[in-house]
Amino acid sequence: MTEPPKRRGRATGRSTLADVARLAEVSVNTASRALRGTRAVDAELVARVQAAAKQLRYVPDPAARALASARSSHVAVLIPLLTNALFVELLDAVQRKLTPAGYQTLIGVTHYRPEEEEELLLSYLAHRPAGLLVTGVDRSDAARRMIADSGVPCVHLMETVRQPGVYSVGLSQQAAAHALTTHLLQRGCRRIAYIAGQLDPRVMQRRQGYEQALREAGCYDSRLEVLDPSPTSMALGGRLFEELLRRQPDVDAMFFCNDDLAQGGLLAALRLQVPVPQRVAIVGFNDLSGSELMLPPLTTIRTPRWQIGTQAASMLLDLMHGQPVAQPALDLGFELVVRGSA
Amino acid sequence: MTEPPKRRGRATGRSTLADVARLAEVSVNTASRALRGTRAVDAELVARVQAAAKQLRYVPDPAARALASARSSHVAVLIPLLTNALFVELLDAVQRKLTPAGYQTLIGVTHYRPEEEEELLLSYLAHRPAGLLVTGVDRSDAARRMIADSGVPCVHLMETVRQPGVYSVGLSQQAAAHALTTHLLQRGCRRIAYIAGQLDPRVMQRRQGYEQALREAGCYDSRLEVLDPSPTSMALGGRLFEELLRRQPDVDAMFFCNDDLAQGGLLAALRLQVPVPQRVAIVGFNDLSGSELMLPPLTTIRTPRWQIGTQAASMLLDLMHGQPVAQPALDLGFELVVRGSA
């Protein structure tokens, strides 16, 4: 007189691992192991399980997997902005590496605000992500602690730090800015301005490199520094160009902290008929799309963001799979691209 | 002689709903209901539960919730490309609406390939997303079926369709192109070219609007259509500009299907010293960043993509919460922005 078990579930009509196991005539956990390949299973059983899975169009339920294993197939990626092509390219590279490896990317936009970063971290860490990718190395202590306490493998993007247990892939922003400034000096410029927006940590590291190179040449002048906290854009670049030319008419070169600003500066020069580079040389940073098409084409620093994204994803993959990482602080360098504007 | 239950779990050290319930001295499911506010719970109990949750820094486990409810807090968003500012802005608007509402965004990039879209759909649907946002209305039958069968609420972006059970927020690409072409005709242009890259469905709808307007004016000439399947870019715009000027020297206006192409065209004109709009008028589409700064500034169609993203997210929120949607096919229109180039 056994009652048939009452069906109270909210079955979804999708086939489950139990269905696969039944069809393949093995236990669920043999099916689980066969499909994941984590432990040795008899070859014939593996074949039977795989055939059954295929026949039933079995797709594992990520939520169940995450709950049982305390680890999801998500990788959370935190970037400052979506409106800056640099970060989007980084994201694109990361996605192309992680998606085929079976991970889903959760993208969080911090808008350069520490509190937003903390909130996002709290929310994403609740998902028990398999890995974490964050931009830069400067963040609030709270955020730093959350990352460390979570135990989730984490790789830092765009900058490098040599610190035990910290993984990073990037370049030296300061060295790149130093090289670019040196190029201007070699061209004979002496009144070289640094024009920056946004003022995030990397922009300030570039300023350091700029200052250092100028001090070495004995021609640093803080009046030639324009540090504007507004978000960067071509429009801002144009405005700052005009303004500086008015205020410091003896300026002979402008180092814009990012290519979008520099492109705006170049267009403003064209509009105002200021000859570049004769009257004033112009350089940018990052080598964003369009810079090579400007009139004249923009001299800039090419940052290897595609490689940074790809390599950081690879490093994270190693970390998530418990494999050793040869170079925890990977410096991918930069390239000085000399074109017509300086 | 009851044995203490053996602890076999993989406890994570985080507090669970059971911990909260214990501290608040209620049952777990009262705690669950109090926290979610789904059903009436005594006010005092609610307060006690909330206090306990706060004290324990309780964060619900999304995986457990998803497994139990057969619905996650994910919203999957499928866009063609990450390298087109248009889609990134759409994404940004969507994120800003969805994140505060407690949803996480899963972003899938299809690269305009139907197979990639199907794969992404398969993988994302396995996560039982709470909602789905897809770009455009053209897709493979298989993809269409997957969406329908999943039962997941879905909103289509950028175009509108009046079809029962289908939700969309966008604009009429064809009407916008028609208006822009009419503007060129009114300016006196007669040899108007349509220059396109990528050739996705929306680009072809614009072509329709262009052809229609020219046929009405009796001056359609298919030799003035340049349809290049390569991805759009400023560089491509410059190349196509030069090429067309050489092959069809009597052209008096160029309608580029996107602002990035048009910007490239404008820069090429500047470089080749072709007067715009005197020798040839130039217009673009979408009003991307930088178009207002060109020399001359670009005449274009402003598409309300920020509003499209926001409204589509709102509509999806309604759908996910089982609320009625007043306008399932929401046309947000466009704006003709007349600047110096035409």
Next chain:
DNA sequence: CTGAAAGCGCTTACAG
């Protein structure tokens, strides 16, 4: 309005 129990679909020790 509240609670005890069952169940979601997996993985993980444990035993053999």
Next chain:
DNA sequence: CTGAAAGCGCTTACAG
């Protein structure tokens, strides 16, 4: 190498 059982942390009928 394989299986039976317990458990992950929630939500959902069901009963009161």
